[in-house]
Each structure stands twice: as structure tokens, then as C-alpha cells.
Amino acid sequence: MSLVLDRAAQDLLFREARTANAFTDEPVTDEQVQAIYDLVKYGPTAFNQTPLRITLVRSPEARERLVGHLAEGNRAKTASAPLVAILSADNEFHEELPHLFPAAPQVKDLFFAERPVRENAAALNAALQAAYFIVGVRAAGLAAGPMTGFDAEGVRKEFLDDDHTPLMVVNIGRPGPDAWYPRSPRLEFEQVVTTV
Amino acid sequence: MSLVLDRAAQDLLFREARTANAFTDEPVTDEQVQAIYDLVKYGPTAFNQTPLRITLVRSPEARERLVGHLAEGNRAKTASAPLVAILSADNEFHEELPHLFPAAPQVKDLFFAERPVRENAAALNAALQAAYFIVGVRAAGLAAGPMTGFDAEGVRKEFLDDDHTPLMVVNIGRPGPDAWYPRSPRLEFEQVVTTV
Numbered sequence: 486m487s488l489v490l491d492r493a494a495q496d497l498l499f500r501e502a503r504t505a506n507a508f509t510d511e512p513v514t515d516e517q518v519q520a521i522y523d524l525v526k527y528g529p530t531a532f533n534q535t536p537l538r539i540t541l542v543r544s545p546e547a548r549e550r551l552v553g554h555l556a557e558g559n560r561a562k563t564a565s566a567p568l569v570a571i572l573s574a575d576n577e578f579h580e581e582l583p584h585l586f587p588a589a590p591q592v593k594d595l596f597f598a599e600r601p602v603r604e605n606a607a608a609l610n611a612a613l614q615a616a617y618f619i620v621g622v623r624a625a626g627l628a629a630g631p632m633t634g635f636d637a638e639g640v641r642k643e644f645l646d647d648d649h650t651p652l653m654v655v656n657i658g659r660p661g662p663d664a665w666y667p668r669s670p671r672l673e674f675e676q677v678v679t680t681v
Numbered sequence: 682m683s684l685v686l687d688r689a690a691q692d693l694l695f696r697e698a699r700t701a702n703a704f705t706d707e708p709v710t711d712e713q714v715q716a717i718y719d720l721v722k723y724g725p726t727a728f729n730q731t732p733l734r735i736t737l738v739r740s741p742e743a744r745e746r747l748v749g750h751l752a753e754g755n756r757a758k759t760a761s762a763p764l765v766a767i768l769s770a771d772n773e774f775h776e777e778l779p780h781l782f783p784a785a786p787q788v789k790d791l792f793f794a795e796r797p798v799r800e801n802a803a804a805l806n807a808a809l810q811a812a813y814f815i816v817g818v819r820a821a822g823l824a825a826g827p828m829t830g831f832d833a834e835g836v837r838k839e840f841l842d843d844d845h846t847p848l849m850v851v852n853i854g855r856p857g858p859d860a861w862y863p864r865s866p867r868l869e870f871e872q873v874v875t876t877v
């Protein structure tokens with residue numbers, strides 16, 4: 486009753502959406518990825534730094550190389566998913582800040598001159614954007630299968646610029662038969678929220 | 682056209698939603714926070730670890746203490762917001778894993794026996810949940826004002842358990858007059874997405 490978002494949207498994005506481990510053969514098009522990006526690009530980040538970068542692994546040869554860097558349990562589903570995306574943080578995001586944060590272009594040099602500061606900011610803010618992206622995949626009527634079980638350094642060397650840190654690999658498609666495990670329990674409100 | 686989510690929901694959560702810097706006096710109730718949590722608790726995390734913890738800063742005395750730890754530019758708006766929440770990562774989340782991930786309770790000891798591993802996992806997964814929370818605030822028809830400009834160690838010592846790492850402080854309420862800056866530009870699809 487306290488939510489404004491309609492029930493169908495709540496179900497689509499959170500209540501009925503599930504992490505998929507099996508997919509149908511239906512392709513995920515570039516148009517769908519563009520529509521997802523054009524929605525979730527508006528999600529907030531600190532100073533609008535938007536450090537998330539997305540690598541779509543489409544060629545069979547690239548897919549095979551990626552699968553080799555995944556934990557054993559993540560290989561079969563990733564080999565057969567319609568689309569796989571590597572989500573990474575660009576630690577040199579500050580180069581775009583004068584354009585992205587025109588209200589205070591000095592922020593680039595004032596706050597982000599040092600690489601360790603940028604790495605911390607990019608890790609947090611790209612993670613926020615990764616969550617927006619997962620929500621966006623669901624908004625497109627697709628299921629996401631985010632995974633952190635992979636050799637990060639191997640993926641970085643194989644697929645990314647030196648300045649990028651991989652955050653997760655996400656399988657994307659329509660859920661196939663037996664696509665998920667039973668829903669696991671969640672913590673109660675009282676276990677998570679305290680008031681001072 | 683490629684999205685299933687209806688246009689009103691797209692606007693509510695992403696296109697028209699904005700980071701607010703000014704709020705009306707209308708209170709944000711515990712019922713609203715409960716409804717937000719009950720929606721976004723379903724957002725996916727690795728092994729369902731759900732490390733996000735939320736501290737609602739409701740008493741005037743606690744609010745004043747919090748404001749003292751914020752960057753200068755974040756003080757006035759936080760002093761006057763209807764509700765302020767500290768979002769943090771619980772680095773001891775693994776204690777709940779046998780309950781939260783019943784499919785493989787051994788994950789607790791197999792993957793998360795070491796604190797640095799837990800800190801890395803909690804930082805990423807609590808950030809995902811922070812983004813779901815921001816989306817949830819918007820789903821309640823409210824505006825969020827997330828901030829990372831604060832003395833993290835000061836906030837931790839003052840408000841949190843030793844095992845928690847603060848991620849962000851979020852002002853929550855109905856946007857007031859002149860609540861936001863003009864929308865800043867976003868990166869083009871081609872600047873963010875590459876295909877291999």
C-alpha cells in the first residue's frame with residue numbers, strides 16, 4: 486500500500502524476477518541492450534561519474550575464452566546463454582567528468598587526481614550501476630544471471646583495458662526450463678534496519 | 682519498444698526520478714521504509730548474502746551528530762531531510778549464510794572464512810543492494826539523495842558496529858522547491874558498450 490509503483494512492475498523487477506541458470510535459445514538483440522542502457526543510464530552515481538563499462542561477449546570464440554576463466558559451476562550456463570556481458574569499472578572515469586558534471590568541472594582534479602581514490606569510487610559507483618543494469622534487464626522482460634565466480638585478473642587481461650576492473654559477468658536471456666532454485670529466505674526487516 | 686516495463690514505471694524509477702537536495706516537511710513513515718525493504722530485499726546478491734544494513738537516523742540528537750561527519754556541502758540538506766538513512770555493509774554477513782543459502786550451507790566456511798574476502802564481497806553486494814534501495818525509495822514515490830561525502834570512520838565509530846563499513850548516507854523525502862540541478866549528460870551507448 487505504501488508503494489506508488491504498480492504491482493505488475495514490482496513483480497517484474499523484484500518479486501517474481503529470479504536469477505536464471507538456464508535460458509531458451511531466443512536471441513537478445515542489440516536493440517534490447519540499447520533500450521536497457523537508455524533506461525538505466527539515468528541511475529544516480531556520485532558526481533555523475535558513471536564508471537560502468539559493458540562488454541558484450543557475442544562471438545563464439547570470445548565466449549569460449551570467457552568460459553575458461555569462470556568457476557566450474559558457472560561454465561555450462563554461460564556457454565549456452567543467449568548473451569553474456571562483462572560488467573567492469575573504468576578507473577579512469579575522471580577523464581569524462583568535465584563533460585559529465587558540468588556544474589563543477591574542477592571535481593576531476595580536486596577529488597579524483599589519485600588513482601586509489603578513483604579505484605574506490607569506481608568500485609562503488611559501478612556496482613550501483615551494475616544493480617541498475619540487472620533491474621534494466623528485468624525491465625526488458627529478460628532474466629539476468631549475475632556471477633562473481635571467475636578469475637578477475639584473467640578476464641581483465643583477456644577482455645579489458647588495463648584501466649578496467651571486472652565486477653561481474655551476467656548471463657542474459659529468457660529463462661528456460663528449471664531456470665532457478667527455490668527462492669532462498671531473506672532477512673527480516675528487524676535484522677536489517679535499526680533506528681537511532 | 683524493447684522494454685516490457687510500462688512507461689510510467691520507467692519514468693518513476695529512472696527517467697524522471699532525480700537526486701533531491703531539498704525536501705518538503707512531509708514525514709517518511711516506518712511503514713514506507715518497511716514497504717521499500719519488503720520489495721527490494723529480493724534483489725539478487727552473490728550466494729544471497731544480502732550484507733546491506735540500514736540505520737535510520739530519526740532522533741534530532743542523532744541527526745546532529747551525523748551532520749557533523751558530513752562534507753560541508755551535504756550538511757544543510759541532511760539537517761532538514763524528513764528521513765536520513767546510513768547504508769552499511771556487514772562484514773560478518775557469513776554468520777547468516779547457512780540460513781540464507783540453504784542449498785549449500787558449506788559456502789560459509791568454504792568461501793568466507795577469511796575477513797578480507799568477506800569485506801570485498803560485502804562491499805560489492807551491499808552496493809548492489811544500496812542501488813536496489815534507491816530504486817525502492819523511488820518506487821514509494823519518494824526522492825533519494827545519496828551521498829558519499831562524509832567521514833566514513835567517524836560515522837562508523839559513532840553509529841555502527843565495528844564489523845560494519847558505511848557505504849553511503851541517503852536523504853529521503855518528497856522533493857521540495859528547486860530540489861535538483863539540471864540533468865547532467867550521460868555517456869553515449871557507444872562510449873560504454875563494446876562487443877567482442
